[in-house]
Amino acid sequence: MPSVELARAHTPQGEIALRSRGDVIELIVNGVFAMDSAEVTSELALADAAGPRPGTVLVGGLGLGYTAARLLDNGARHVHVVELAGPLIDWAMQGVTEQLERVAHDPRIQLHHGDIAEWLPRRDEAFDAILLDVDNGPGFLIHDHNARVYAADWLRTASERLAPGGVLAIWSEDAAPELAATLAGLGSLTETVIEVEREGRRFGYRLYRLRQQ
Template identity: 65%
Template sequence: MRAILARSSKPYVAASGLSGHRRVGDDGRMHPGSPDDAPVTLARADTPAGEVALRSRGNVVELIVNGVFAMDSVETASEIALADAAGRPPGRVLVGGLGLGYTASALLDNGATSVDVVDLAEPLLDWARAGVTERLGRVASDPRVRLHAGDIAAWASPESAPTRGGPWDAVLLDVDNGPGFLIHDANERVYSADALGAFAGRLAAGGVLVVWSESPSPPLWAALRTLDAAAEEILVPVERDGRRFDYALYRARRPA
C-alpha cells in the first residue's frame, strides 16, 4: 500500500458489483487542477476485512482500503523498486498484495517466468480480471500471472507447497504499510520474525525476500538480519505535495 496515508476527507459515490465500470488509463499524469476534481468511483465492495474501492480523479487512479487512502498512480517509484529488488530476470515470484498492479507489471517487464499474486481483497482481483484499469487488466491477462484470493501468511507454511507451488526465486511482501502503520491490524503477524523466517524458507537457493515499508523500520531490518546477516535496507526517496520522505525496502537472501 502506498502514498501519503490519511483518512480521506472527501466522500466517494458508492457502487456495487462489476456492472457499469469505467475503464480508465493509469499513466499517473496529474492534470492541472485535478487534486480538486471530484472523485469518481470505478468499483467498490465490502469484504470481511473491510471496504475496498477504486476511484479516479482525472487520469489518476486511487485505491481505498478500509476507509484509508492507500495508494494512487501518481507516485509508483517504490512499487517498481520492489520489483527491481527481485533481480533481473526475477524468475518465479510470489507477491503479497496486488495494489494497483505496478509491482506485478514491472516484474513482467523485467522478464519474470511466473508471478503468483495473493491478495486478501477478492473483489480487487475480480476488477483486475475485468480490466477496470489498464494496468490491472494487463497484469490479469498475462499468462505468466496467477491471481489468488487469500491470506498471504498462509503461503508461508511448508505444508502449503503441494497446493500453492514454490519454491520461488523471490517473495515480495507489500500487504500493508509495513509494521509502523497498519491498515489491517491482523497483518502485524506478517512482519513477525517467525513469519519472515517461514517466507524465507519458501525461497529457492539464492532467492530473495523483500519487504516494503512506508517508512524506515529498524525492528523489521533487525528481524531480517537474523535470517541473513547481510540483509539490506534500500531507501526510495520521494517528493510529493511539497514533502520529501523515504519509503523503505528490506531485502534478505537465502544462501545459494
C-alpha cells in the same frame, strides 16, 4: 479535481474502493489512502529487488498492479500474486483499470484470493523472490491481523521458501528497526531508502532486501 468512483465493495476485512482523479487511479482501503498511479517509484523498486529476469516470484498484495507488471517487463517466468481483497481481483479480471487488466490476463500471472500470512506456509515449492507490499509496513497497519507477516516466525518461514540465492524484499512506509533486526538474523540484509515527493512533501520509504545464502 473531484474524484470519480470506479468500483466499491465490502469485504470481511472492510471496504475497498477504486476511484479516479483525472488520469490518476487511487486505491482506498477502509477509508485510508493506500496508493495511487501518480507515484509508483516504490512499487517498481520492489519488483526490481527480485533482480534481472527473475524466475518464479511471489507477490503479497496486488495493489494497482504496478509491481506485478514490472516483473513481467523484467522477464519473470511466473508470478503468483496473493491478494486479500477478492473484489480487487474481480475488478482486475473485469478490466476496471488498464493496468490491472494487463496483469490479470497475462498468462505468466496467477492471481490468488487469500491471506499471504496463511497462504505461504502451506506451499512447499521454492521461490526465486518473495516480494511483500502488505499494508504500509509494520508501523502503519490498515488491517491489524497483518502484523503476523512481520513476526519473526513467519519471516523465518518465508526465508525457508526461497530458492538458493533467492530474495525476500519487504516495503515499509517508514524505518522499521525491529523488522530489520529480525531479517538480519536470517541472512544478508540491505536497507534502501526510496525518496518520494507527494504534494510538496518528501517521504523516505524503506525497502528491506534479504538474500538467502
